[in-house]
Amino acid sequence: MLELNPDIPKDPEKVARIMASAVKIFAQHGYLQAKTAEIAKNAEVSKGIVFRYFGDKGHLYLATVAYVIDLLTKRADFSVWTEARDLGDMIERAVRYKIQLQLEYPDEFRLSVQSFGEMNVLPEEIRPAIGELWQKQTTTSIATLEKPVLARMKLRPGVDKAVLEKLLTAIGNAVFADAQVFMKAHPDAKIEDFEPIISQIQAEYDILEHGFEAESV
Known part of the structure; x- marks a missing residue:
């Protein structure tokens, strides 16, 4: 705190x-x-x-x-993420688990989501600190939750894991920006309202994991 x-x-x-x-x-x-x-x-x-x-x-x-961020982080069971088979499985598990946590901590989740949408009405002196809180949380989550999954995945020869982690961080930063835009337009949104963004993340991870070029016949 x-x-x-x-x-x-x-x-x-x-x-x-x-x-x-x-x-x-x-x-x-x-x-x-x-x-x-x-x-x-x-x-x-x-x-x-x-x-x-x-x-x-x-x-x-x-x-x-x-x-609230600290409380939810301490209450979360990170094995939901880290025991996932792959990145797609991790995202599906995460969505379901976050909805479960939302039902258990409704006010905490509501405030955490609102803090995006309310950014433009907050006093200017605290806006950077709020943004930094969530940016740090996003970056830390990627490092903590995704790395164990990556460690179990078989990467093709020549893939630099550091470059891959950098790409995942870039996706995470894009998610953070998309969530901010969404919350400004939907300040009363709930976790499940982020389903389109989650689907987008799943699609991005699927392309990242399996590539985008069709196999030659």
Whole structure:
């Protein structure tokens, strides 16, 4: 979790209540309509404590998104990805598992997805940090989740694994950009609404894995 004022002593129980309240209210109302006073009330702390701990509403939102990403990362079972047979199998497993996680953590997923679509209404000083959070998450996921699958796949002679990983990273970056565009147009989207993007990823991985030239007769 990001902290604007790391040197200020903080009560861990109050921080936990503030985070739980902020996740719920930001997810339900979005950044603009969420009220810091309501977050404080639901967390059973004063509004002053919220500002003392996090500085302002914008940085509270940033801390909350960072908290959500960290929570979902810790709760995720990465074997769903790493035990996949190939890249196509990995994508199919990932989609199903993410929907399952969404049902288990609805507010956390809603906020994580909303943070894309709300980028243009957030205070300018936190926009780069939000973008960096998701860019880092995308890059880390590719390195952590795809490499074990690649290690089990039989690559044709002459394929440079470093170049292949670079191509996968490029696809991941493109997915990140596509997701941002999609969320700006569909701020209330759910994980399953990303199916067209997932299908596109599957098609790209299939071409990358099997090539695009027809076998000669």
